[in-house]
Amino acid sequence: xxxxxxxxxxxxxxxxxxxxxxVDEFAFLPGVLEGLAKLKxxxxxxxxxxxxxxxxxxxxxxxxxxxxxxxxxRTVAEHGGEISALYYCMHRRDEGCACRKPQxxxxxxxxxxxxxxxxxxxxxxxxxxxxxxxxRAGCRTILVLTGKSSSGDxxxxxxxxxxxxxGLSSAVDWILATRRGEG
Numbered sequence: 001x002x003x004x005x006x007x008x009x010x011x012x013x014x015x016x017x018x019x020x021x022x023v024d025e026f027a028f029l030p031g032v033l034e035g036l037a038k039l040k041x042x043x044x045x046x047x048x049x050x051x052x053x054x055x056x057x058x059x060x061x062x063x064x065x066x067x068x069x070x071x072x073x074r075t076v077a078e079h080g081g082e083i084s085a086l087y088y089c090m091h092r093r094d095e096g097c098a099c100r101k102p103q104x105x106x107x108x109x110x111x112x113x114x115x116x117x118x119x120x121x122x123x124x125x126x127x128x129x130x131x132x133x134x135x136r137a138g139c140r141t142i143l144v145l146t147g148k149s150s151s152g153d154x155x156x157x158x159x160x161x162x163x164x165x166x167g168l169s170s171a172v173d174w175i176l177a178t179r180r181g182e183g
Contacts, residue, residue, distance in 0.1 A: 001116045002043070002122075002179070003044070003047055003110075004121070004122045004175065005047050005048075005110070005134065009126075010126030010148050011029070021054065026071065031168060035171070036080075038176065046084060052088045088106075089105070101129040102133045106133075107134070118137050118138045122134075126150075127149055131154075
């Protein structure tokens with residue numbers, strides 16, 4: 001089973017410095033719904049892995065996060081895609097947990113619970129922490145330029161993405177080409 005791990009804010013939806021706190025603040029990025037539909041059509045499992053410290057800091061109501069998730073999942077399905085699972089770290093940065101990216105705890109938990117090999121997985125993110133977590137988990141990594149790292153300047157990063165894409169749809173195209181032996 002091939003799996004694609006997706007960060008949420010900055011990859012699926014517009015990132016906000018003050019967190020996506022309500023359903024009304026959640027806005028899909030261009031090409032995301034088409035990219036997720038391509039993954040499903042190709043038989044690739046999409047899983048969201050995201051730091052959501054706003055919940056741990058008391059800035060986001062857990063019930064509102066659930067409403068955001070339900071709308072996101074419903075909209076993705078209505079457009080032919082599927083997100084099979086959501087894994088969130090709700091800890092604050094200062095808590096030192098094993099699940100907050102750049103740690104790979106969420107990836108390993110998903111692998112154990114859903115029964116797939118991390119060596120056959122891709123991690124797509126918009127920040128250095130996403131790429132580091134993907135590397136730690138043994139995934140192939142892709143940076144999208146739709147969020148925090150919109151410049152694509154990764155020269156100072158200790159671990160670099162295997163590929164840089166304009167957005168999720170072009171990242172999916174690269175994954176599909178790679179699986180066909182074209183990438």
